[in-house]
Amino acid sequence: MPNPKSYRKGKLTEKSSSFHGEKPSKTAATLRRPKTDPELLSFKNLGLSAPSLDGRPKMTKLLFNVTIQGSLGPVQVLMSPDMTVADLVAATVRQYLKEARRPILPTADPSAFDLHYSQFSLESLNEDEKLIALGSRNFFLCPRKSEDNDDLLASSSSSSCSTQAKENAKSSSGFSWFKFIEFRI
Template identity: 45%
Template sequence: MASAEWSVADMVAAAVRLYVKEGRRPLLPSTDPSDFGLHFSQFSLEGLDPREKVMELGSRSFFLCLKPPATVHAPSPSCSSDGASRVRDREAPARAGAGPAWASYMQFWPMM
């Protein structure tokens, strides 16, 4: 149960901590709460402001989403297609042993 005074960042930290503590699957690619954000919908591209109070959001249902790496948004000088550079950037961690390849496709974890 969340406190009325919690911010979005507090909610994310509590959700990640609980997910890891309970040993839920799929395993999270990171246990650092700053790597995640809350969204109103799994289809929403805009994350909620981490400083905003949860009680002021007007909803009790959110999705915990992995933030994209900063390199995904940087234009690739060697490739004119932004989509191709995103695919390359997503595949690189999987090849480097960062976890199973299927985990990169699971970007959204529902939260109650």
């Protein structure tokens, strides 16, 4: 059995010989290279369509993050940019129910929900607007408060964010903050 120290010395001299200008052995010259596929980086394999007129590839799918009011994390939905806001709401509700997330939605009807840019946005997005024109991929979904689904949402502890803001605006007067200040003399 060879001595481990002598074995290491032999390997070191073989490796360092290439650095001193000696010709490499024949085994190094005949290394086989793997065959490459010229279509490896084609647009078909990346899931992209052919380049547009400006040279950039056209997007075929977009990943959207939609946070539903009361849920812990966003629902991720992969959709075509040509779809509308109504399609995104329907796909988000369908995915939320499929993943069996909590809290349970009061209804599975997508028309009972409004899509907003954020939880602080009071205006909901137009249902006929294209997703590519929105300019964002992160949205907030909250239940719509209307006369049709009041009884469906009554069991839910949270109400629509836009209706809460409207009710607060109606009930508050210009000096409503005075009632919180204690006057002492």
